[in-house]
Amino acid sequence: xxxxxxxxxxxxxxxxLVCAIxxxxxxxxxxxxxxxxxxxxxxxNGLHYAIMPNNEPPGRVSLRLLVEAGSLQEAESQRGVAxxxxxxxxxxxxxxxxxxxxxxxxxxxMSFGADxxxxxxxxxxxxxxxxxxxxxxLFHEGMQVLRDYAGGLxxxxxxxxxxxGVILSEKRDRDSVGYRTFVAYWEFLxxxxxxxxxxxxxxxxxxxxxxRDEFVSFYQTWYRPENMAVIIVGDVDVAKTEAxxxxxxxxxxxxxxxxPEIDMGALTRPQLATKLHSEPxxxxxxxxLMTLREYHGEPDSREVRxxxxxxxxxxxxxxxxxxxxxxxxxAPFTTGNAFFWDYLDFFEIGGIELxxxxxxxxxxxxxxEQELRRALEFGFTEAEVAEVKAKIIxxxxxxxxxxxxRKSRDLSASIVSSMSRDYVFTSPETDLSxxxxxxxxxxxxxxxxxxDKVWDGGGRFLFVSGNLELENGDAELAKAFTASAATGVxxxxxxxxxxxxxxxxxxxxxxxxxxxxxxxxxxxVTFENNVRFNFKQTDFEANSVSVVARFGGGELAMSADxxxxxxxxxxxxxAGGLEALSVDEMERVLAGQSVGGSFSVGEEFFTLxxxxxxxxxxxxxxxxxxxxxxxGYREEAARQARKAYDEMAIQVERTVEGVWGNQVAxxxxxxxxxxxxxxxxxxxxxxxxxxxAWLTPALTSAYxxxxIVGDVDFETALPLVQKTVGALPQRSAEQDLYKSERKGVAFPxxxxxxxxxxxxxxxxxxxxxxxxxxxxxxxxxxxxxxxxASIFRDRxxxxxxEKLGEGYSPYARNSSSEIYDDYGYMFGLNFAxxxxxxxxxxxxxxxxxxxxxxxxxxxxxxxxVLPMQKYVEEYVRKNSYWLQRVLAGSTVYPQQLDWARTLAxxxxxxxxxxxxxxxxxxxxxxxxxPIVIKPADKPE
Numbered sequence: 001x002x003x004x005x006x007x008x009x010x011x012x013x014x015x016x017l018v019c020a021i022x023x024x025x026x027x028x029x030x031x032x033x034x035x036x037x038x039x040x041x042x043x044x045n046g047l048h049y050a051i052m053p054n055n056e057p058p059g060r061v062s063l064r065l066l067v068e069a070g071s072l073q074e075a076e077s078q079r080g081v082a083x084x085x086x087x088x089x090x091x092x093x094x095x096x097x098x099x100x101x102x103x104x105x106x107x108x109x110m111s112f113g114a115d116x117x118x119x120x121x122x123x124x125x126x127x128x129x130x131x132x133x134x135x136x137x138l139f140h141e142g143m144q145v146l147r148d149y150a151g152g153l154x155x156x157x158x159x160x161x162x163x164x165g166v167i168l169s170e171k172r173d174r175d176s177v178g179y180r181t182f183v184a185y186w187e188f189l190x191x192x193x194x195x196x197x198x199x200x201x202x203x204x205x206x207x208x209x210x211x212r213d214e215f216v217s218f219y220q221t222w223y224r225p226e227n228m229a230v231i232i233v234g235d236v237d238v239a240k241t242e243a244x245x246x247x248x249x250x251x252x253x254x255x256x257x258x259x260p261e262i263d264m265g266a267l268t269r270p271q272l273a274t275k276l277h278s279e280p281x282x283x284x285x286x287x288x289l290m291t292l293r294e295y296h297g298e299p300d301s302r303e304v305r306x307x308x309x310x311x312x313x314x315x316x317x318x319x320x321x322x323x324x325x326x327x328x329x330x331a332p333f334t335t336g337n338a339f340f341w342d343y344l345d346f347f348e349i350g351g352i353e354l355x356x357x358x359x360x361x362x363x364x365x366x367x368x369e370q371e372l373r374r375a376l377e378f379g380f381t382e383a384e385v386a387e388v389k390a391k392i393i394x395x396x397x398x399x400x401x402x403x404x405x406r407k408s409r410d411l412s413a414s415i416v417s418s419m420s421r422d423y424v425f426t427s428p429e430t431d432l433s434x435x436x437x438x439x440x441x442x443x444x445x446x447x448x449x450x451x452d453k454v455w456d457g458g459g460r461f462l463f464v465s466g467n468l469e470l471e472n473g474d475a476e477l478a479k480a481f482t483a484s485a486a487t488g489v490x491x492x493x494x495x496x497x498x499x500x501x502x503x504x505x506x507x508x509x510x511x512x513x514x515x516x517x518x519x520x521x522x523x524x525v526t527f528e529n530n531v532r533f534n535f536k537q538t539d540f541e542a543n544s545v546s547v548v549a550r551f552g553g554g555e556l557a558m559s560a561d562x563x564x565x566x567x568x569x570x571x572x573x574x575a576g577g578l579e580a581l582s583v584d585e586m587e588r589v590l591a592g593q594s595v596g597g598s599f600s601v602g603e604e605f606f607t608l609x610x611x612x613x614x615x616x617x618x619x620x621x622x623x624x625x626x627x628x629x630x631x632g633y634r635e636e637a638a639r640q641a642r643k644a645y646d647e648m649a650i651q652v653e654r655t656v657e658g659v660w661g662n663q664v665a666x667x668x669x670x671x672x673x674x675x676x677x678x679x680x681x682x683x684x685x686x687x688x689x690x691x692x693a694w695l696t697p698a699l700t701s702a703y704x705x706x707x708i709v710g711d712v713d714f715e716t717a718l719p720l721v722q723k724t725v726g727a728l729p730q731r732s733a734e735q736d737l738y739k740s741e742r743k744g745v746a747f748p749x750x751x752x753x754x755x756x757x758x759x760x761x762x763x764x765x766x767x768x769x770x771x772x773x774x775x776x777x778x779x780x781x782x783x784x785x786x787x788x789a790s791i792f793r794d795r796x797x798x799x800x801x802e803k804l805g806e807g808y809s810p811y812a813r814n815s816s817s818e819i820y821d822d823y824g825y826m827f828g829l830n831f832a833x834x835x836x837x838x839x840x841x842x843x844x845x846x847x848x849x850x851x852x853x854x855x856x857x858x859x860x861x862x863x864x865v866l867p868m869q870k871y872v873e874e875y876v877r878k879n880s881y882w883l884q885r886v887l888a889g890s891t892v893y894p895q896q897l898d899w900a901r902t903l904a905x906x907x908x909x910x911x912x913x914x915x916x917x918x919x920x921x922x923x924x925x926x927x928x929x930p931i932v933i934k935p936a937d938k939p940e
Contacts, residue, residue, distance in 0.1 A: 046226030061234030069222030080202015094152030165805020276473030332363030390592030401543030509726025545710030552698025852924030
């Protein structure tokens with residue numbers, strides 16, 4: 001088990017943590033048995049396989065082909081070929097002619113991207129198929145697709161040439177502050193290693209010019225059975241599945257030449273290395289101190305996992321210290337994190353990282369250096385150890401209870417990871433026993449010893465990145481670090497013991513109405529205080545219960561002179577804690593319990609939501625009731641919110657996505673003040689006093705509806721709700737619908753292109769075209785508009801990606817408003833080269849106008865509808881669907897219950913005439929509104 005830092009994990013850009021394929025993937029060490037529900041095996045040609053029967057979702061099968069080859073295996077002339085090959089798997093193979101595989105899979109009910117996909121990392125390529133049924137014919141077809149990936153790719157010149165533009169588009173789409181920072185970070189840490197020279201996306205010159213021979217050479221060298229594994233999880237028979245694997249893959253042969261050895265290079269260990277990497281578009285400055293050492297080289301074992309878990313616990317304690325420090329007045333950073341992980345069987349890395357404003361970088365360096373020394377010199381307290389112990393044990397205990405309903409696609413991903421990293425795939429029960437052993441050994445002394453080992457003898461790497469610019473930056477970083485090292489540190493303070501005070505809210509509420517909706521399995525209850533309670537028991541997610549409370553008017557309750565208060569509330573309300581406990585104190589008190597609460601300002605409701613377990617449902621409801629009756633409104637939350645706003649504002653102003661979500665969102669809503677991101681002055685004018693004045697009426701007296709969905713029965717849940725929200729003072733009997741506020745949004749009348757610009761050196765632009773539609777409430781129409789958008793998206797894929805090679809992931813969507821009368825729109829978009837954005841806009845517009853002629857074919861309709869039908873089958877087996885789309889709001893909008901009844905049958909009933917009619921009505925009504933977002937021209 002490895003524990004990975006969140007920021008640096010995100011920098012890996014979905015590049016999985018992998019190692020060489022194991023000689024015996026089902027091997028187990030003493031005390032570390034493989035999960036007995038998985039059948040492991042190998043063919044005579046060396047191909048490994050793993051089969052795991054699993055019935056969630058029922059009737060589905062998750063297929064994976066793992067190839068232990070990625071960008072690290074590329075020769076210099078092949079940099080980018082491994083990833084390019086992944087794309088070529090969809091461009092012609094022995095049984096699927098070029099241009100036909102995606103459409104063929106769509107006709108079987110599989111959507112491109114969600115059900116048919118792949119990824120390439122440093123040393124693995126993984127192909128993924130999610131079969132919507134488990135009938136023998138479809139299973140055979142899915143296995144045939146994997147077999148073609150493994151050894152039947154055609155790699156024709158024409159398809160290679162056509163795909164070059166798609167890869168270049170993907171390379172451009174990935175270009176970002178985060179990616180550039182990751183490259184600089186990788187080059188700084190590993191100047192003598194292979195990884196920085198083998199980033200999976202590759203070199204532009206190779207993508208543009210690599211001849212077919214390079215693709216064939218890589219394919220034949222690395223795509224060989226001894227270097228592959230097939231993973232199958234789902235509703236399958238093991239014996240029949242093994243037989244199919246043998247039939248499909250046993251005839252594959254390994255080349256005579258052995259696989260080349262890969263030289264990973266070397267690690268460096270300077271006493272102190274420093275690097276400043278400046279990115280003006282970055283939202284903040286990141287300060288990171290790391291230490292490196294060689295990978296420990298030990299095989300996976302119980303002993304290694306126990307040791308790593310103790311190390312992870314120590315890092316969690318340091319992270320908690322940083323979380324507490326960040327909230328203090330004058331804290332020079334916003335967030336902090338401590339981490340330890342290993343990668344590629346090559347290195348281990350430990351570190352501490354902080355996010356701050358650029359002018360705070362020196363103080364942030366001092367915080368990292370001194371908090372590191374504080375932990376190394378004085379270790380950890382008994383209270384800190386007790387808190388992290390409770391959290392870790394609870395996590396693993398709840399995982400055991402949740403295991404029966406793990407999803408097949410998640411399990412297949414986990415097995416792939418374990419096989420490629422040469423880890424034993426263990427059961428949740430084994431993982432819990434390891435956690436119990438590790439926590440039994442966890443003491444302040446053992447935690448300190450584990451932390452010391454991470455930082456002992458590995459050198460120090462200080463990396464500062466983001467919106468900071470300094471002259472002689474590297475030297476200035478070293479000077480700041482050295483100056484901090486001369487400052488003394490003291491032992492950590494011991495916190496006082498705390499208890500949870502919110503257990504009594506008055507006399508349990510009386511039920512005045514209770515009804516059971518039998519066909520949906522839903523209870524609806526009204527209490528004497530007018531609180532409504534919706535409930536549905538499910539077995540979709542074992543040991544999981546979701547709770548949501550909706551009340552008040554959300555953004556509709558915000559007046560024009562309150563712009564910014566909704567955003568401020570989203571950032572500050574939950575972080576303000578409760579009257580009796582700060583957020584940090586709540587963390588301590590609730591350690592070991594699966595309880596959480598989040599507040600959000602929705603478009604028409606305020607929402608308090610949380611996820612819990614059956615055993616902790618009472619505490620979850622107490623937390624929800626406490627937020628309604630005793631919110632803390634602490635100033636520390638306002639400070640954190642203002643820091644977060646400053647970071648977000650930079651992203652809003654200086655990225656394509658930020659401009660799209662702010663300026664474009666406002667423009668297409670007729671500049672309504674409720675859309676987009678608040679200005680600096682609007683946000684700065686907010687305060688905790690204003691927030692309290694705005695929210696108090698909604699929290700204390702507005703119409704309140706609480707919904708619960710999950711693995712708990714009604715007889716257990718009802719009395720807990722009665723004791724908490726049912727015991728609150730009287731609430732309003734009706735929801736204020738803010739009818740006049742719902743009429744203030746209108747789509748622009750213009751059809752002339754609108755151009756939005758932003759300051760950036762990153763050459764990314766967005767081409768889009770919008771057509772007005774209408775609101776959400778005619779559900780049959782909305783569902784058919786969604787199908788129309790899916791067909792539009794597929795035409796964009798064919799024209800923009802497949803034929804022209806001018807886009808990586810062109811997209812179309814219908815957005816019908818559930819809030820504003822007669823407001824909605826459909827759009828097509830594609831990220832583009834700024835120099836070609838006008839061409840792409842014209843293509844999108846022409847495709848939309850052509851679609852508006854009503855020329856959709858029956859085949860296009862079926863390729864859109866069938867994947868949706870299969871998605872719906874899985875969607876309705878999620879607690880989130882029943883909570884968010886059916887129960888929550890159903891006492892205000894009872895038609896949601898009918899929508900649930902007709903969801904599957906209505907998609908089955910969609911006709912070609914209906915969709916073509918909507919295409920004519922909306923896309924055929926005009927040329928659309930083109931909107932371009934691109935970097936501003938810089939003066940010569």
